[in-house]
Amino acid sequence: MERKTPTQVGLAALFASLLAVCSNVAVGRESPVATSGIRSDFVCTHDAGPSVVSQDANAQRLFAYARHLDYLYGGRDFKSENVDDFNRISRYYRIAxxxxxxxxxxxxRDLQWRLNDNTYDGVISQLRRNRTEEVERLTTLLSQQYPSRGYWFQANRFAQAYNLHEAFILYRKAADLGNAEAQYRLAQYLDVESVVLAKAFGAKAKDIAFALPLYRCAAQQGHGGAMYELAIKQVDNRRYTEAMAGFQQAIMMGENGAAFRLREAFGDKSNWPPSLAMAKDAARYERYEKIRIFLIDERKFAPRVPDLNSIVPLPPAALxxxxxxxxxxxxxLTPSEAPSETLVAQMAKAKRLDARTGLPEAGKPKDMVP
Structure with missing residues (x-):
């Protein structure tokens, strides 16, 4: 049966890895699922959060304001002509x-990859060197501040380098520490019905016994993709009431694939996707489509729909x-109060940073300052 791809899946990296693994299988190598040891019982652990117990309130203010600015900017990429916008946002992130x-x-770290060198002519520029160096520094720092996320990012890098054995080991470490993204990704690698074509990585049909606890744990932590996969399995078992409730929850968690499923449930009937035993309802169809588009448009900022039941509750509730x-x-969009320049200067001075950029006072990269 055709499957709708959840928004969280990094298909480019996964399919690149798939090609590499298929090559390995061709020469008789043991699959990464078998060699990495991820076929083992999983005890659900919820993410405990950063390792830094006491979070600085002023740092949180700077982060919140930077994120607000980033949202107003629209999540677009930055080029040389608007590097001032990049610096305006990144200095608050850096100090926080x-x-x-x-x-x-x-x-x-994510912002760095949106800073594009549109004068690139094949020669590595200073801007690109600075960006690479800062990404490396931030990845290391994140591993210290938030170990489960650190393992997650390290695992992704191994996956992109086609080293699935090491990637799976690190995904499992992140999952055991409670990282919901890692729990979801591991479940997909173990689920032969998942969009990542897990059979190519060595998964067997019986490995669903290892995948389901991972899906459930991630869903408990608000992972929309994991909740979506669980709802799909309810559809496969013709448990439509439970599937409808699962898709509804997945939408609240930000999964646009679930909005597509419920949109189709109230549309014109066809052989696929299943109608989920719902009658045609043009008004509900239209609302789920608007929600789906909203989630796609806002995907860079991990949107949620906590008010979904006030927008389109499931039948028999009236619309x-x-x-x-x-x-x-x-x-x-709610205006966020800008931290005072006095506060920013004090915080920057305490960490020996340039208050204009958040970069170290000594050896500032010239291409990344105003």
């Missing part, structure tokens, strides 16, 4: 990161009036 804010460290807005989006 220096005070142990793991969310700022991760956000800054309420709706003005077309989303609580999550309204919260992102």
């Amino acid at each position: 990161s220096a005070f142990g804010n793991a969310d700022a460290t991760e956000a800054l 309420p009036e709706w003005n077309g807005t989303f609580l999550w989006k309204n919260e992102q």
Whole structure:
């Protein structure tokens, strides 16, 4: 049966890895599922959060303001002509990161990859060197501030380098520490019905016994992709009431594939996807489609739909009036008070950073300052 791809899956990296693994199988090598030892009982652990117990309140203020600016910027890439916008956002992330804010460290790491050198002519520029160096530094720092996320990022790098054996070991370490993304990814590698074509990695049909606890644990932590996969399995078992509830929860967690499923459940009937025993309902169809588009448009910022039951509750509840807005989006657009320049300067000075950029005072990369 055709499967809808959840938004969380990094298909490019996974399929690149798939080609490498298929090559390995061709020459008789043992599969990474077998060699990595991930076929073992999993005890659900919820992520305990950063290793830094006491989080600095001012650092959180800087992170929140930077994220607000980033959202207003629209998550677009930065080029040489708008590097000032990049610096304006990244300095708050950098200073917050220096005070142990793991969310700022991760956000800054992601921001680096959106800084594009549009003058690139095949020669590695200073900007690219600076970006690579900072990404390396931030990856190491994140491993210290938030170990489960650190293992997750390290695992991704091994996967992208086609080293699935090491990647699986690190995904498992992250999963055991409670990282929901790692739990979900491991479950997909073990689930022969998943979109990652797990059979190619050595998974067997019986490995669903290892995959399901991982899916459930990730879903308990609010992972929309994991909840979506569990709902799909309810569809396969013709447990449509449970599937509908699961898709509804997955949408709340930000999974646009679930919005597609429920949209189709209320649309014109066909052989696929299943109608989930629902009658045609044009109004519900339209609302789920608007929600699906919203989740796709906002995917860079991990959107949620906590107010879903106020927008389109499941039958038999009546469809309420709706003005077309989303609580999550309204919260992102709510003006965030800028931290005072005095506070920023004090925090930067305490960590020996340049208050204009958040970079170290000595040896500032010239291509990344205003």
